[in-house]
Amino acid sequence: MTAVAQPRITQTHADVTRDVVATLQTPSRGYYILLFSAVGLFLVGLLTFLILIKDGLGHSGYTPPVMWSVYITTFVFWVGIGHAGTLISAILFLFRSPWRTAVYRATEAMTVFAVMTAGLFPIIHIGRQWVFYWLLPYPNQRYLWPNFKSPLIWDVFAISTYLTVSTLFLIFGLIPDVAAVRDKARGWRKFIYSQLSLGWTGSDNQWRHYSRAYLYMAALATPLVLSVHSVVSWDFAASIVPGWHGTIFAPYFVAGAIYSGIGMVLTLLIPLRKALKIEHMINEYHFDNLSKLTLLTGSILFYAYAMEYFVAWYSGNTFEQTTFFRRAFGPQWWAGWTMIICNAFVSQLLWFRKIRTNLTALFVISIFINIGMWFERYVIIVSSLSNDYVPWAWDVLNPTWADWGILAGSFGWFGMYFLLFARTFPIVAIQEIKEMIPMPRRRAGGGHH
Amino acid sequence: MALPLPRPKVVPGVLASFEQVDAACDAIRALRDRGHRDLTVYTSHPNHEVEEACGHKNSPVRLFTLIGGLSGCAAGFAMTIWMSRDWPVLVGGKTIGSIPPYVVIAFELTILLGAFFTLGSVALLSLAKAGRKVLYDERFTDDRIGVFVPARADREAELTSFFREAGAVEVRHG
Secondary structure, eight states: OOOOOOOOOOOOHHHHHHHHHHTTSSOOHHHHHHHHHHHHHHHHHHHHHHHHHHHOGGGSSOBTTBOSOHHHHHHHHHHHHHHHHHIIIIIHHHTTOTTHHHHHHHHHHHHHHHHHHHHHHHHHHTSOGGGGGGGSOOOOTTOOOOOTTSHHHHHHHHHHHHHHHHHHHHHHHHHHHHHHHHTTOOTHHHHHHHHHTTTOOOBHHHHHHHHHHHHHHHHHHHHHHHHHHHHHHHHHHTSOOTTTOOTTHHHHHHHHHHHHHHHHHHHHHHHHHHHTTOTTTSOHHHHHHHHHHHHHHHHHHHHHHHHHHHHHHHHOOHHHHHHHHHHHHSTTHHHHHHHIIIIIIGGGGGGSHHHHTOHHHHHHHHHHHHHHHHHHHHIIIIIHHHSOSOGGGOOOOOOOHHHHHHHHHHHHHHHHHHHHHHHHSOSSOHHHHHHHSOOOOSSSSOOOO | OOOSOOOOEEOOEEEEEESOHHHHHHHHHHHHHTTOOOOEEEOSSOOHHHHHHHTOOOOTHHHHHHHHHHHHHHHHHHHHHHHHHHSOOOOTTOOSSOHHHHHHHHHHHHHHHHHHHHHHHHHHHHHTTTTEEOOOOGGGGTTOEEEEEEOOGGGHHHHHHHHHHHTOSEEEEO
16 A cells, blocks of 8 residues: 655744644634534524423433434444544554644544533433433432442543543643744733643743653553443443444444544544645645544454354344344344445545545545444444344334434534634644754754654 | 732843754753753753753653552542442342442543643642743744843853854843
8 A cells, every 4th residue: 555655844843833823813704604504503402402401301212112312322423533533642642653743633622522522412311411410429418329330330430531631631732832822922812822821931841741741641541542432332232232242342332433533533624724724734644644544443343344243143142133134124224234335335445545645535435434433323222222132112213303403413512612622722733743843953964863 | 911820039041042953952061061050941842852951850740640540540449349338239149349340430530540640740840940930032932942041140241152152043131
């Protein structure tokens, strides 16, 4: 597989600051159109949610036997989206991968907002949202504690740790860049960025502790990201529902999460680089590498899908076999095939270099990935619950307007935060790009690296 | 413009700006050889050459990360085991304080407290030098390297000529 060579960076340090600070200037009309559509979608979600609070969850398609449906599907979808961000910002940092620098800030921001979005869904799903804090272990008048043997409580800990740590990681990485913006800003902006830069000057003492701490944060985030989707997968795998009770669930979910996350990274970055005029900083080289990661994780998914069917057949277990037969040929066969075609097959197009470097093609593929990965979770959750052990209780889920309203709202909520972030903070990591550019020298030749 | 914290002590001295990294590093080494220990060196990004020239020992952040991680792990097991024994949920004769499921909670808290301690330690270690105010220039977050030497007014001339010779593009007093 031929790689796109890493382009030589011709910018100087001052150019990097200038170009990135320029992304924070008055945005174009296109930006406002996107922002207002995001806010509009969010309001649709908010209105739906208010109706759910008033009347109850009956509006959504919850009918026995499917009591986990679109909300939990969307929860897993958004948690998964987050994973690519941490892979790029933390795991590739530990691997010293040079292409991550230009894209990691955007992906890390995506992680934080995706997990913020995901976190809403279990809360919407519980029905009485105002008592969500019952999930946390705190001394209460009934002397009760959570059941720590339940995967749902593991999930509470995993998701809240993930949200906290990735938010801290994002903010920590931003501090030197906010200081760089502060030093270019004037007026009230300068005041705000001064407060946010927490007194950063870039002194030797600060960098000395900062660089170490950043390394440890990356080292802590790496096992964390792998654990989070494993724990999410155990929400299903630890039960004995056919189609869920599989030992491959944890790696299968982690690969799927990274796959869906990179799909979302592509969907966001391809238009964003144009809107913010940073095409020279995020270019073919980065998209080629992102595509290869997509191909790798997509192929792992392909294998996992094949293995699920194989295990179902080989187990000789009627319930398992029926579930998988109905995924492909049951009443919701179209969902099953959407998942297989969008994930296993579409990702295989990325073997071709022509496609990996064609941004229009990549954008279209990324949309397929987003759709495919949402349907993967839909198929896993809904199809397994529809066909339980008791055939007379079988039923097909029909999502309602309340399901779609909340789903649309989640895209608005996520998009709104992401767009506001891209407008307010440097979306390309200034100091890390500078680290890759050699500084001018008095004596010719001889760099440190 | 900053938060209304106690007013820091202004340290007088000389601030030189460099454009070339090797010139800055030579100057830092020369100053250290002359016995200056409390230099402040500004860079826009972490730079290995500058780090080496400053000759710092390893940052103690690692110790805090370790303590945070271990406390998180201990807290995770302690909390889950104690809470299960405090309110036993008896299901099918299964163990009350069962370790394997609690590993998940202990793991998450290891990461959480490890992260809190790591970042807390950076704040703490940076605060050690927050009490003194030294000269700064806005171009240090852009493309210049700054070297600040605390010095009394009578040594300014000597340090200025030293920095000029070392290749500084700008020298300021304050």
